Amino acid sequence: MRLRPLARAGLAAALVTGVTGIAAAAPPALAAPVPAAAPALLAAPDIPLANVKAHLSQFASIAAANGGNRAHGRPGYLASVNYVKAQLDAAGFTTSVRSFTYGGATGYNLIADWPGGDTSDVLMIGSHLDSVSSGAGINDNGTGSAAILETALAVARSNFQPARHLRFGWWGAEELGLRGSTNYVSTLPAAERARITGYLNFDMVGSPNPGYFVYDGDNSDGVGAGPGPAGSARIEDSLEAYFASIGVPTRGTDFDGRSDYGPFIQYGIPAGGTFTGAEGRKTAAQVQLWGGTQTAFDPCYHRACDGLSNVSDTALDRNADAIAYSVWDLAQDGGTEPPPGNVVFADDFEAARGWTAGTGDTATAGRFERGDPAATSSGVATQLGTAASGTFDLVTGASAGASAGANDVDGGSTTIVSPAITLPAAASTLTFRWYLAHLNNASSADYLRVRVVAGSSATTVFSQAGAATDRAAAWQSASVSLAAYAGQTVRLSVEAADAGTASLVEAAVDDVRVTSG
Incomplete structure (x- = not known):
């Protein structure tokens, strides 16, 4: 994740009991139901934390064998791409590696499509795979990359066949200014770009002193950079619904253009995602809300100490399951508002x-x-x-x-x-x-x-x-x-x-x- 301002806290919602009355009257007489019920939507699987951490261990090993990092233009980044691609190829995804040039070095985006679904209605899920040059980048952003990889593998294990077409992306050179995702979105033919009807971004989802932030799709928090494109609120609702179901409060964070959703919202593509905090300090109110300490969400942000020990297992587990929940939810119903x-x-x-x-x-x-x-x-x-x-x-x-x-x-x-x-x-x-x-x-x-x-x-x-x-x-x-x-x-x-x-x-x-x- 690139340097970004501290995510703002959303409004705390007070729970108000009580109801508005409804007139009590006999409903129309109901005949026996015709035995033709629509099937319920499939529920998302639990994403095994152990599997996500196994991917993180691979990223750490790759960094250790390649100068201590997985940065753009360095061998550790290409080795990370090859590891993720091998997992997806074995699972039945159609993968492609798309190169671009930045700063005199070749970068790579990895794109993986799950066969089936309406290719005119593509739900895309992405994370940046590169680290900074000073460290292995395990929280930033091995966590997001590993979590969406394991979600993709869960799609394959369950042979999930939703109405929408599923596409996953791992971006290069995010740390140098969203270079990989920008290249991907901007060079797509307009007709292909229009087929992407939603984008979910996951950048730092296991910070050791975590907050639980969801991108504010409808600007319901009322301040900051403003809402995402129409349809972003649906993504926000889906992610918030998962956290509500496990009793974890969330707060809104702005689309400030500092992660890989930026190029997507620039072209009007609905976007959303989660974030557990970077170099900003957790406030007293946030400590009361989520626990932890009044220190940085990630004290090893962009430092050499961003290794395997720099991850909250609890935050990573919750966010991985939130990702799967929203992929299953949004992929089955289209996720967009009708005209x-x-x-x-x-x-x-x-x-x-x-x-x-x-x-x-x-x-x-x-x-x-x-x-x-x-x-x-x-x-x-x-x-x-x-x-x-x-x-x-x-x-x-x-x-x-x-x-x-x-x-x-x-x-x-x-x-x-x-x-x-x-x-x-x-x-x-x-x-x-x-x-x-x-x-x-x-x-x-x-x-x-x-x-x-x-x-x-x-x-x-x-x-x-x-x-x-x-x-x-x-x-x-x-x-x-x-x-x-x-x-x-x-x-x-x-x-x-x-x-x-x-x-x-x-x-x-x-x-x-x-x-x-």
């Missing part, structure tokens, strides 16, 4: 827009309501204290109560139904954010469902079943075709159930949107 002119219906639940809570609920507690949720946990996060966007969402019992199980769904099902939505003659698509959380006393009888109600019949278009395992609350995205209902007036019915033996079940839905075209 405003195509919106048929949208509700972010920041105002009451006529959803109806069903009086036919059989649940004795944890009924669906529009509310400002309070965070609850029982070993894992069971209810998130933040909505997917804004303050409010549809949630099963918004208040925390005396314990994690006080306001979860109990004793049956709970339903909430949208106002009438008149669909155009053209095909429409329903998208929404959701989570279903439960403990290992749940079963496959528990569920979260979304149905389309047309007249007196209802069709299940999305279903996520419970299981006898701990499942942490974490926002995910779903997309459902409504082409079968073109020209009809429909309602959306959201239902959650604790339908088996007594178990702890929580669910929420946010950012419901129907678009056409």
Whole structure:
């Protein structure tokens, strides 16, 4: 990472309990669901810390054998490229090494494409692979390079086949001014560059005195360099959702152009990523938030001591899993906002827009309501204290109560139904954010469902079943075709159930949107 100003702290969000009432009325009569549910999105795998650290050990060995560094134009950098390329080639990626010249020396970018997916909708994940000349560059930026390498290998191990095309990049000469990434983006033909619809950057994700910073995609912190291109907020939301699911608070950091997202946002490509801090000093407030000491986030920044001992295993593990979470999340739903002119219906639940809570609920507690949720946990996060966007969402019992199980769904099902939505003659698509959380006393009888109600019949278009395992609350995205209902007036019915033996079940839905075209 190049020298950069200290990342600013974001605003601390106070958790406010309480809900806004919803009129209680009987929902439309629901016929038995048509047994054609859209499959739930695949969950990201856990990224083994040991594997990430094994890559770091390789980078350290390469540096030790090549003058103590992996800098641009030095043999240690090319050896690092060859190591990463060999791993990816063996895993089934299509790789290419693209050379450029800077400062009289040849530099290299390594590009790796995972076969499949829509090549007109490319999600790219990148890190710089070079070090400064004074050291091995293990935190800066072996950590980012190793974490995205292991995420790529996890893609291969699971044979992940998302809707979007996945591309990974390792950049050269970042330490000399983003030279490799700039060369890559600026020399792509315009049509090829337009195919990259999102870029995730990971530069220093294992600092020994770490902070947990997420690039501020929508400028919601209100100061600094401003937001990223349209669509960057979706990336920010995805990364923040992961950290929220493990109970780690994050703070925003600016797109100040000092890492490899710079060339991408220059061309209007949505971007985001995480960062654990460089030479800046952790404040007293940040120590209270994250622990550590009021010293530099990385005391070995750009120094010879940036070796294997200069890494926080905890920060590296959390960030590697955050990377995988966002890759799986964003690659499956496209991750971009639809054009405003195509919106048929949208509700972010920041105002009451006529959803109806069903009086036919059989649940004795944890009924669906529009509310400002309070965070609850029982070993894992069971209810998130933040909505997917804004303050409010549809949630099963918004208040925390005396314990994690006080306001979860109990004793049956709970339903909430949208106002009438008149669909155009053209095909429409329903998208929404959701989570279903439960403990290992749940079963496959528990569920979260979304149905389309047309007249007196209802069709299940999305279903996520419970299981006898701990499942942490974490926002995910779903997309459902409504082409079968073109020209009809429909309602959306959201239902959650604790339908088996007594178990702890929580669910929420946010950012419901129907678009056409």
